[in-house]
Amino acid sequence: MRTGGVxxxxxxxLNSSFAVGDEVAAVTENLARLAARAGVGPARLLFVKxxxxxxxxxxVKAAPDTEADALWTDVxxxxxxxxxxxxxxxxxxxxRGRVAAVHAGWRGVISEIVARTVEQLVERGGRPAELKVAIGPCIQRCCFEVDGELPGRFEAAFGAGVIHHPAGKAKVHLDLPRAVQQTLTRLGVPEGHVVALPHxxxxxxxxxxHRREHGITGRHLSFITCAP
Ligand SMILES: [Zn+2]
Incomplete structure (x- = not known):
């Protein structure tokens, strides 16, 4: 939730982003609070651009301005x-000693960034059947209206189950968490190992x-700590 910051x-x-127009001092304090919650020093809470x-x-080989949408650590x-x-x-x-965080909008979902991340874990000895995954709060199928070619692309990639036709509405809605779940199932991650929050x-x-506030808002930080 967005509360608990300055x-x-x-x-x-509790905005975590320096890139949205917020005061630097406020974001720095918010990140310090989040790092404390993660149980690490502020310099040990890593992210990318x-x-x-x-x-x-x-x-640990990236910098805050390294352009990427998923990162992992074994430190x-x-x-x-x-x-x-x-x-x-x-x-x-x-x-087996690694954690990863992934940012995925519809572009990331359809380009299978989650699969790319799981592949990197598997290359280093991870086994899909052992991975545990949490999908946090995001725009859900109740609100994610799309049009144009997107519904067709998603149906081709993930099947008709990710497309919804709300009664009385002209536009269709996409279910992105369900698409990610399908990717994980295909890779061999047990369904019981995936928790998708409903929020x-x-x-x-x-x-x-971002949609409700027309782009002028903060950013949540979702994080995972590699156990000391
Ligand atoms: Zn909604």
């Missing part, structure tokens, strides 16, 4: 995080929503 409106209050791509990087006592406001924050725990950032005012 940023003023329209970034109130998200660009709606499909690049995955090793966090104990280090946390990786992604910033979102409607996009999907996806956190992955590999019990919709657009219709639940406790969350930052």
């Amino acid at each position: 940023s003023a409106a329209p970034y109130d209050s 998200q660009v709606h791509g499909a690049r995955v990087v090793e966090a 104990p006592g280090t946390a990786v995080g992604v910033r979102t406001a409607d996009c999907l924050p996806i956190l992955i725990e590999d019990p 919709c950032t657009m219709c639940d005012g406790r969350f930052f929503s």
Whole structure:
């Protein structure tokens, strides 16, 4: 949720992003609070510059301005995080000693950034059947209206189950968490290892929503810590 920080409106209050027009001092304090919650020092809470791509990087070899949308670490006592406001924050725990954080909007979902991230974990000894995944608050199918060619592309990639036709509405809605779930199932991650929170950032005012606030809002930070 967006509470618990020091940023003023329209970034109130736990905004994690320096790139949305908020005060630097406020964001720095918010990140310090989030790092404390993660159980790490502020310098051990790592993130990257998200660009709606499909690049995955090793966090300790990246910088905050490295362009990527997923990062992983195997350094104990280090946390990786992604910033979102409607996009999907996806956190992955590999019990063989790695954690990953993924930012995915519709571009990231259809370019399979989650699969790219799981592949990097598997290349280093991870097993899909052991991975545990959490999908955080994001724009859900109740609110994610799309048009043009997108519905067709998603149906081709993930099947008709990710397309919804709400009664009385001309536009169709997409179910992005369901598409990610399908990717994970295909890769061999057990369904019981995936928790998808039901909260919709657009219709639940406790969350930052890029769509609802027309781009002028804060960003949540979703993070996962590599156990010390
Ligand atoms: Zn909604």
